[in-house]
Amino acid sequence: MSGTSAALEPPVGATKPVRHPDAPAPGELLGPHYGECFGCGGDQPHGLHLAARAGEGVSITAEFTVRPEHQGAPGLAHGGVLATALDETLGSLNWLLRTIAVTGRLETDFVRPVPVGTTLQLAAEVTAVAGRKIYSRATGRIGGPDGPVVVRAEALFIEVEVDHFIDHGRKEEIQAAMNDPDQIRRVRAFEVNP
Numbered sequence: 772m773s774g775t776s777a778a779l780e781p782p783v784g785a786t787k788p789v790r791h792p793d794a795p796a797p798g799e800l801l802g803p804h805y806g807e808c809f810g811c812g813g814d815q816p817h818g819l820h821l822a823a824r825a826g827e828g829v830s831i832t833a834e835f836t837v838r839p840e841h842q843g844a845p846g847l848a849h850g851g852v853l854a855t856a857l858d859e860t861l862g863s864l865n866w867l868l869r870t871i872a873v874t875g876r877l878e879t880d881f882v883r884p885v886p887v888g889t890t891l892q893l894a895a896e897v898t899a900v901a902g903r904k905i906y907s908r909a910t911g912r913i914g915g916p917d918g919p920v921v922v923r924a925e926a927l928f929i930e931v932e933v934d935h936f937i938d939h940g941r942k943e944e945i946q947a948a949m950n951d952p953d954q955i956r957r958v959r960a961f962e963v964n965p
């Protein structure tokens with residue numbers, strides 16, 4: 772069974788997403804938005820190490836290999852981990868809009884079990900934008916980019932200012948991030964140039 776709640780229906784007046792002229796080129800690896808991120812960070816030993824690549828338009832592809840530390844049932848990926856992979860992939864779309872945004876709502880269909888050792892091939896696109904609201908959807912397949920769909924998601928991301936993180940994040944990590952020139956460069960890559 773699947774379906775989308777009314778909260779994920781773009782309102783009347785929503786527009787098509789526009790790829791930012793300075794967005795990474797199609798095929799370019801995006802790299803992590805934060806080294807300690809559980810979804811994409813290279814410095815996060817238990818994280819997913821999800822690698823996302825820019826696609827055409829406002830679309831993304833990504834890969835994530837399920838490791839033993841991601842199990843729910845014996846030999847199978849935990850559903851929350853799969854939801855994280857979808858969330859991270861959908862979040863990566865913001866590189867192409869050059870917008871900073873956080874997940875407001877994420878609806879997930881778990882279609883088939885995903886064994887440990889499997890590489891999940893994810894694809895996501897922004898479908899509509901309405902003010903600060905960014906509507907998107909994603910699929911995850913196994914056995915290659917044309918393999919069977921195992922997970923699906925639809926989401927609503929909400930655009931925020933960098934202050935969202937500075938105001939709400941724990942002081943230690945925020946301070947460390949602000950002292951890291953690489954982190955500042957990454958944040959800038961998300962923001963629209965004035």
Ligand SMILES: CCCCCCCC/C=C\CCCCCCCC(=O)SCCNC(=O)CCNC(=O)[C@H](O)C(C)(C)COP(=O)(O)OP(=O)(O)OC[C@H]1O[C@@H](n2cnc3c(N)ncnc32)[C@H](O)[C@@H]1OP(=O)(O)O
Pocket residue numbers: 778804805810858859862871872873874875876902903904927929931933936937945948949954955958961
């Ligand atoms: C140098 C310093 C270091 C900085 C380093 C930063 C690097 C950052 C780079 C990139 C970061 C990307 C991170 C990606 C990670 C993967 C994605 C995640 O997992 S993100 C984490 C999970 N999500 C949250 O923690 C959000 C928690 N929620 C909130 O903070 C608020 O609720 C927020 C911001 C989402 C909205 O709050 P409001 O006060 O700003 O805005 P309101 O007015 O409530 O909502 C705006 C519109 O959106 C709708 N809306 C909001 N939430 C909704 C929902 N859940 N369902 C449906 N509609 C919703 C509202 O109805 C409203 O719509 P109408 O404009 O009136 O039409």
